[in-house]
Amino acid sequence: MKRIIEHPSAPANGRTYWRSLGEYARTPDFEEWLHREFPAGAAEWDNDPLSRRSFLRLMGASLALAGLGLSGCRRPEAHLVPFTQTPEWVISGKNMSFATAQPRRRGAVPLLATTFDGRPTKMEGNPLHPASQGASDNHAQASVLDLYDPARRRHLTRSGKKAEVSELEAEINRIRAEAAGNGGASLAILADETLSPTRERLRAELLRQFPQCTWAVYEPLAPGRDLEAAAAAFGTGTEVRPDLSAAKTILAVDCDFLGSDEGDISDTRGFASGRRIRKPGDSSNRLYVAEPRFSLTGTMADHRLRLRAGAVGSFLLELARQVRSLRPNSELNVVLSKSPDLPLPQGVDPAWIRECAADLVAQGNRSLVLVGRRQPAAVQALGYAINAALGNVGTALRVQPRLSAPSTTIQSLSEKIRSNSIRTLILLGGDPVYNAPAELGWANLLASVPNTFHLSPVFNATSAMSTWFIPGTHYLEAWGDALAADGSTLCIQPMIQPLWAGESQLEFLTRWIGQPKPMGPALVRETFSLRTKLGAEKLEQEWNDFVREGFLTNSAGSTSRALNSSGVAALLPNIDSPASSEAGSLEAVFTHSGAVDDGRYANNGWLQEWPDPMTKLTWDNAILLSSKTADSLGLKNEIINGILVADMVKATLGTRTVEAPVVVAPGHADFAVSLPVGYGQDFLGPVAKGAGFDAYALRTTDSDYIAQGLRLERTGKTRQLAVTQEHQVMEGRDLVREAALSEFNQNPGWAKKVGMDAHIPKNQTFYPSPKLTGEHQWAMVVDLSTCTGCNACVTACTAENNIPVVGKDQVMKGREMHWIRVDRYYTGEPEEPEAVSQPVACMQCENAPCETVCPVNATVHNEEGLNVMAYNRCIGTRYCANNCPYKVRRFNFFDYNQRPLDKLYWGPLAPKGTEETLKLQKNPNVTVRMRGVMEKCTFCVQRIEEAKINARVKARDSDNIRIPSGSLQTACQQACPADAIVFGDLKDEQSEVSQLRSLPQNYSLLEYLNVRPRLTYLGRIRNPNPAMPGARTSYVPAHGHEESHGHENSGENQNSEEAHK
Amino acid sequence: MANIFPRWTNWLPIKILVCVAVVAASVISGMAYYFTPKYTRVGYQPTQPVAFDHSLHVNQLGMDCRYCHTGVEKSSHSNVPGTQTCMNCHTQIKSLSPKLAPIRDSWKTGQPVPWVRIHKAPDYVYFNHSVHVNRGVSCVACHGQVNHMEVVYHAKPHSMGWCLECHRAPQNHLRPLDQITNLDWKPPAGTTQRELGEKFVHDWNVNPPVSCSGCHR
Structure with missing residues (x-):
């Protein structure tokens, strides 16, 4: 008898979990969508005059014709090409790992690079480094693809034409001679932040030769207000770093410390270590979050308050007063003595702040208050003062020497350019034409400087406008060093010669200080010897350790500093009263994008296709707002066939406007909107082209984070957005x-x-259970208690398993190929929801429903309990995906690895083949799948088999072939x-x-x-x-x-x- | 009315049937023979850029396989030696032989010698040399008696069924670990391959994978 499983729905008295507003409201569109196996159009060829049947007929005929010629019968001659002189350590076919690091604006990430035959294919965290302990994030994982980006320029150009290095040398020498006359007053450098000690050393040398020269540093998303606040609170030359593992109660105010912008990997690690509950009685930390948009940190919150970014100051003042009343503190008295008397932000329950303060105070010095690093300096300084009053400085909040050296700002550099005192501008990385504050008008400024040199690994808007463009190296191509967030020095070890004639920032700077091009690590090693001050013999040893292990522990360590309460008090009058925000005059916050960061990764296909953890948006950014705001503005989102059709608006801030789609984000603060930056860069390359809108166009110096008075007007147009949130729906079945x-x-x-x-x-199962006789x-x-939903696993899986990028068009059809997805469920009311993230990969069912329906045994069980796929057997019936209750199987509808994504529908006419450089990234231990093949998570079977083989090779003639636990x-x-x-x-x-x-x-x-x-x-x-107002104590x-x-x-x-x- | 079909047509259906059967049988047997790796691969013997004679180097000079194929015990891939390995000896011996000119050219120019590939597993097959040679499978099991080949050829079919023959019954091929590269090894007198093999399977806990994931990833 056929057994029909009626999936029971969740009990009526339970809480409901929903993934999108459409699901919450149960719109008819959603219901129809739910009952389809694939999104409409995904399983048919509806926009093609050629029907499937006639296509098969044609294919049959051409196959028969091809057979007549028998042209493919001769064996093609292939060659084995060994080295002439084999390099040391290289064993053909074996991978090697080297320590290196990815520079970031707020501290480099220690990494291990896996290389196969000299090509880096995969990045991992450096397990020896105490801060990351082997973990990484999506940007570190995806950075290897940037190395092989085919859009990287291969030549030096001068005014757009290919130039020779000798011309560049002559030009630099000419300018050096010219600048020597005026002490370099006409020379300026605008650099991105790399935290490199060697670059600092070269900078000092350059400034010694040209004392008048201007050195400016610009990072669009790191305006340095946290440093300003730290200088006021703890003295100049300091910065503050949280230690989440030491905190039992944490309040994050507009601080997404679990996200990739505000936080470091060690923050997530520290936070998770306080949440690992194994048995009844184990303790857990508690997280309070007050924030404008629902962030990753918000999903982990035990109590979350929607708070506009502009109201953070008055919120913190009230918190400080509550802390003071609970624990009288003289320092806090001083701090608050000059504080303005601001009203509480609209809609904030004073009891929320009171109970939160009580909980913070109750933990003694094991609590932590975190304030977003782009909040005004006064607000952040107040946050430090509250921490000091709670006794957290030195425990959960460490004060350490400042990592970045002070520099000129882009604003004062712009002023100098405007006064025509700069004749030569050297741009080290960055893209100010695209992302500098809009009122500075960098496109015009750059054009007004006679000699401009842009060194950049990617060709961006600034490169196009500079006289000289010098292709820069990726961090895996050149020696370097950088500081990690904890102050340790990391070695950036190259894995490969520059693919194209690239130059690193360090090499380029040596040209400007008149030194010969450094050989290998000479510059970095010199910095190392100057910093460690070791004798020659010891130096050799220590240097080798540094390169091998990848880091040098921070010897300076954290300094314990007392709070300068009067310094903080002096800043407090600057705290603004929360501006009243309404539909006609919204508060805007410029946020980073979890995918492309500040825009630097916009040409990275893995990151464009990486679903944003909260909105599940791919290939686009959008203005995020709450449903109340959307309703009052008459804006709406519709889900049609799984595609998010979003209203377009004209966003006006002052005199500047952009057109952008809006996305209704549950849990967003009312009458405030978030504008993720980093998109809308058509210059960068084919991947970035057409993705999203440029929010930088609205951003000015005064409103580089929070802007008041934004107006949104409906344009009547809509934009189709590719969201993955309603793909592979599992629908109300007590999944979380x-x-x-x-x-x-x-x-x-x-x-x-x-x-x-x-x-x-x-x-009972009708089918025989597989024989699980394996050694393992x-x-x-x-x-789920520690999973933050950061989606680093998605990118790691993409890199490891050669998962193709399919493009926006295909994602809209529900054909994304990620083997692991992170489902984000909202629960509660759409205005004040909570959220849970749940990573879902192939469950490797023991009684796997997919196996029983495969007509060709392409998916079978192995003796170790894995549900394995044999791609070369698969004929693409997709029965397995149909029968999978978890919807974790992915089908290659096209030859994503072989055809350009915009020409997929050209069929056999499409140009074949892929960019040579992209092939270099592929993991040689995983099959690159072709069209018509089903695939899914394999539990990284290639790693399992490698570990098994290694155990057997080690065993030789003994019988111990078990893989040691934890080694895989x-x-x-x-x-x-x-x-x-x-x-x-x-x-x-x-x-x-x-x-x-x-x-x-x-x-x-x-x-x-x-x-x-x-x-x-x-x-x-x-x-x-339980003491919190509106606390939900029963789940x-x-x-x-x-x-x-x-x-x-x-x-x-x-x-x-x-x-x- | 005359007969439409003349008398000889009585036999026509039978003749057609016999013809069809003969054609079908020859097509099927032809495919079974010619379209399998046993025919398409075995015997492939391309001309190499240098006529390297394995039988001379192994049998007359007594060189071990691993002198040149250094990675075979450590890696999935058994490497073809680099030019340097040849030059270790051939700077002294036969240093002017015209047959070795491509090697000397390679050494001078740094351009590798393009050896023609004989054994090739498909891209979706992940064969690992190290696990075989470290667990009692000799080179001879897959490559034949290379030590007697003046010009190397493809000796075994390397089809999936052929792989599985051994994976299902490894005792037929295992030998002591010190005899892996001795391609002429025979079980000592008084024992049989089967006895020895079964002992090794038991003592070394040999259980080769027979599911897809063993080779396809």
């Missing part, structure tokens, strides 16, 4: 399970008995900064994954289907404070039955570990 800490303490096994899972009858049994557990990591697990993903062997009872699977809060998705997933989840445990749905009823059978088929142990 949450409990408050108190509920968990009483009922640790709650997650196993939510909804249907309390009533599972003894279940692989499984994965994801801890999947790509997603390795990248995860929160260590939320644990992978390992179930046969080893001591392995972490076995331990986690036996925890009471471990549950599997759709347990009642009896597919026995190998990927399970630890239920999310929140830690709400477990009420059950509605007596505990004694109906549970006899539960759990009978839950874990199959016993079966194969």
